[in-house]
Amino acid sequence: MRNNNNHASQWQPATVTIHGGKRRDEHGALVAPLYQTATFSFETTAQGSARFAGEQEGYIYSRLGNPTVNELEVRVAQLEGYAAGAASATGMGAVSAAMLAFLEQGDHVVVADAIYGCSFALFSHLFAKFGISVDFVDMTDANNVAAAMRSNTKMVFIETPANPHLKVIDIAAVAAIAERYQARVIVDNTFMTPLLQRPREQGAHLVIHSATKYLNGHGDVVAGLICGSAEDIELIKMTTLKDMGATMSPHDAWLILRGLKTLDVRMERHCRNAMQVADYLVGHKKVRRVYFPGLPDHPAQQLMGTQMHGYGAVIAFELQGDQATAQRMLDRLQLITIAVSLGDAETLIQHPASMTHSPYTPEARAKAGISDTLVRISVGLEAVDDILRDLEQAIGFAYSASDPAKPAEQQGEPLAYG
Structure with a gap:
């Protein structure tokens, strides 16, 4: 199959929701095929070895990559304006994989005080077990963010509009503060979708979605997505996402691709x-x-x-x-x-x-x-x-x-x- 996305950067978002990441199928199928397979075969042991060594492109095992999932990753990354995307089994899988890929014991995180309840539980309960400290602050005033930053602050987590009462945070103002500390800014953009808000344009390093929500739109999938630079996404895919096993199934990716067409x-x-x-x-x-x-x-x-x-x-x-x-x-x-x-x-x-x-x-x-x-x-x-x-x-x-x-x-x- 050959890619049909050479001009994707010139398309309007409504067009990308339908055509982003699409490949031309060798049989001429209009709808992307569903690659419902756990593993991929190799023609020779040399080919398998080369793929595991990263010397040859190609699929190995669906936890490491799958054509259907990859099409979804490319499409959402294009919508958000990033180079790459990573699909996860749930929205919380996206939050966990994106955060933990860049954190270690002794690090500090600044988090908005109004976020989804399970994100709050992750930051306030589980992070403490691994020696990662967290401060929750009202980010509607950027001065609160500046006051909370430390020399060991590695990430700033924003949800805007905030769940549940729609507080809004000026992403650009927070990103400018985080930049002084070389801290990554990650934004949960679930409520807005890339059609109504593109955090990258305001300085966010990573964007996550609960794809369960608007991206799918039909209430029949639980999934998550992360968008960022090619380097950051590769790190997430090959460490936390792969090793914790929170990857998306091909069938769920296929359903979300269908849902995106009407976003x-x-x-x-x-x-x-x-x-x-x-x-x-x-x-x-x-x-x-x-x-x-x-x-x-x-x-x-x-x-x-x-x-x-x-x-x-x-x-x-x-x-x-x-x-x-x-x-x-x-x-x-x-x-x-x-x-x-x-x-x-x-x-x-x-x-x-x-x-x-x-x-x-x-x-x-x-x-x-x-x-x-x-x-x-x-x-x-x-x-x-x-x-x-x-x-x-x-x-x-x-x-x-x-x-x-x-x-x-x-x-x-x-x-x-x-």
């Missing part, structure tokens, strides 16, 4: 729906506060057109009342699904304090601004009027159901769709 049109619909949902929530008298980069008073507005080129489709909001109020609202939803992922065609909703961010201590949750009434919603691709009607009836029910003994039929009828 551009999906993100357009996701973002449009999310803006309407955010406007609805802002106007609701039972909603105390809404966190969404598209709102005019959100700090993200300062970065629009430079760092960010869209608002995304994840919204967080705080209800009036207590945790029980929030849970009553979630339990009443009929169209919107209670689930902890995001980026699917379906609208998904969850309660961060008791779900995704339960690894945080109560003190850490308070510091990160994750209250007991905070709800996170990933706005899907359904007709937006149906999403709004479901929210309306569920929020209304949460405040009318003050008497737990009151029969459900007296608390409002279920919605009918279609």
Whole structure:
């Protein structure tokens, strides 16, 4: 097969989502073949030896490389503007492999104080076992980053917009500080995708994605991706990713390649729906506060057109009342699904304090601004009027159901769709 990507750097992102990394198949197949194989055969022992020695290009074993996986790696790296990519079995596999490839005992890491719960657990619990120290800081003020840096700081980890309440971090400002200490900056770009934010342009050395989310878009894959320089990606692939075994299966890569083809049109619909949902929530008298980069008073507005080129489709909001109020609202939803992922065609909703961010201590949750009434919603691709009607009836029910003994039929009828 020969590569059909000589002009990929000249293509628009919407084109790269379809054609990036594509090779011409010897049989003329339009869709990339799925190389569902564990190992690859050699014509001779000399050929096998040469491939293991790195003297000859070619595939050896799917944990070390696979044509289907490689096409995905190239496509996402091109979208992010990097030279190379590495695919992993999960988003957390990407975080772990990318970080640990460059860290050793005695090193120090500076991490944003609001990140995904399992990333927080990795940094706060497991890193300590291996003698790697971590400081969590509010990076919305770059001065906090400067104050946290040490002579042994090797990496700075950012998630922006932050999970779950959409805090935004000026990547360029943080990268300028990290450069003075020769520390690598790694950015989790899951919420934005390369279509809405390209951290490399702001100075990031590595970008990771939970490919489970928007890149795949269909809720049927668990996967991760890392993008960076050819040298950094080669190191990650040949050390932590290979030796910890967190590599992606060819079938998962094939599914994500299929999902990527509609990323551009999906993100357009996701973002449009999310803006309407955010406007609805802002106007609701039972909603105390809404966190969404598209709102005019959100700090993200300062970065629009430079760092960010869209608002995304994840919204967080705080209800009036207590945790029980929030849970009553979630339990009443009929169209919107209670689930902890995001980026699917379906609208998904969850309660961060008791779900995704339960690894945080109560003190850490308070510091990160994750209250007991905070709800996170990933706005899907359904007709937006149906999403709004479901929210309306569920929020209304949460405040009318003050008497737990009151029969459900007296608390409002279920919605009918279609």
